[in-house]
Every structure is written in C-alpha cells, then in structure tokens.
Amino acid sequence: MHTDAEAAALPPGAGGLAVPQLEIYSVEGPVCVVRCWSGPVRVGQTFEDGRLTVTAIQRYSRRVETLDTAHSAKVTFSGDAVPRLRHSTAISPTGPRLYGYVGDPAIRAAVRPGTEGRAIRTPGDFAAWASEQTPDDLAEPFTYVIDADGVLRLAPRHSEHVACAARGWVFGAGEIAFTHDGDGWAVTSLTNQSTGYCPDPDSWPPVSAALSLAGLAYTDGFTHAFVFRHCGGCEQLNVVRDGFFVCVFCGADLHHE
Incomplete structure (x- = not known):
C-alpha cells in the first residue's frame, strides 16, 4: 500500500x-x-x-x-x-470520472514543459487557434484532451495525449476534426481513441460541455466510440472490436463492464 x-x-x-x-x-x-x-x-x-x-x-x-x-x-x-x-x-x-495516464512510462517521462495543447476556453480562443492552422492541418484530425479543469486542449494529430495534457489527469481524450461553414465551426469527427488514457465511451458528458464552451457545433455522442480493456492474464491493452471481449494476445476472456 x-x-x-x-x-x-x-x-x-x-x-x-x-x-x-x-x-x-x-x-x-x-x-x-x-x-x-x-x-x-x-x-x-x-x-x-x-x-x-x-x-x-x-x-x-x-x-x-x-x-x-x-x-x-x-x-x-x-x-x-x-x-x-x-x-x-x-x-x-x-x-464524471477522471482518467490518469496508463500508457508507456517512457513516453510520459519524455514530456517537457511547454508542450501541452492549446487551451480553448471560449469561441474566441478557438477562432484564434483555427486562424493559425493551414488548410492541410485542418484536413486532418487533431489530438485533444479535456483537462482536469474541464478545458478542451488541442494539439497536432501525432502528439501524445499525455503531452497535450501536460502529464495531467483528463476527463476525456481522443481525436477530433473540424469544418467551417457559413454558420461557424463544427465538429465533423470525434473519438475517445487514446491508448494512453483509455477513456470509456461514457466520458462523453465532459467532452460535450467543453465543446459547448468553445462555441462548437457537434452531434450528440462520439462519431466513433472505442472500448478499451486490459487483459487480466497477460496485462496487454486490447481495443474491443465488434463486441468480441477476448484478448487478441493470449485468448483470455475480457470483462464486459
């Protein structure tokens, strides 16, 4: 203990x-x-x-x-x-539940100060951030976290979630994409895909709240929701696909809840 x-x-x-x-x-x-x-x-x-x-x-x-x-x-x-x-x-x-980092300790140890994602607290924050992105940038998803203060943080797609979160706790994490039309900015794709934090699909409420604060339009729920399970036998991380709760590494059953 x-x-x-x-x-x-x-x-x-x-x-x-x-x-x-x-x-x-x-x-x-x-x-x-x-x-x-x-x-x-x-x-x-x-x-x-x-x-x-x-x-x-x-x-x-x-x-x-x-x-x-x-x-x-x-x-x-x-x-x-x-x-x-x-x-x-x-x-x-x-x-809502907070999630700590459960990924490779070496990745967490490599995070340096100043590498955290841009904090998006208001529609103005998002507009300023978006104006700095190129069309090529905006054509790809971005890494996001909802930090322990409930704030949306954004970073380039291949950034580690633990770096985006400054090694901190999160309410949610995944990938997100945006589009702009005559009515403003909207979310086109949103997942909970983060093997560093493994947030549950029911981490949606704090994600929704942070998107609303940023003034973004979005659909209700993740466009793609991932279910993560650590195997009690070999301790490997699994992404559950098609409701098949069996470890792909050792064949052991994974818990459903």
Missing part, C-alpha cells in the same frame, strides 16, 4: 475540493487501494451517482469508519459499477 508520505502530493486543487474524491491505485474485485484526494470519505458513502457504495475501509490491517484527505487505504465497494473499477482513475459522488 502507498504510504501517507507518498500520498501527500495531491493534484493541484484536490485538497480544496468540495466533495469526496478517491484516486484508485489498484483493483482486485471489489477491493481497491485508494488515496483520498478530498475527504473525509465514510463507510456508506456512495460514488458515481449511487452505482458504488463504500462498504469497508481498512488502514494498516485495521478497520476504520472514515478516510481523511491525503491518506491511503484499502476500500471495499459494492454496486453495479464494481466491474468498471479501474486503476489510475479518480471517482467522485456525482461528477
């Missing part, structure tokens, strides 16, 4: 969050090793709109009733979202 000293460095602003929030380090069935970003979290606390309930908290082999900010523990959950628990994510009672 991670020590409290290791857990002391919380993400920016996490200690001041108004609601309980847990970072999940590891998952074994309904039991997770977690760090509390914002607490206290109590036995009986619900997360993800009531789909998860804390049924037990254990610190140093002793059961406790609460988990305070910056402390780590083993937490047992119940609920229909238990199969969706995943390491390197952060959960809260009602807000």
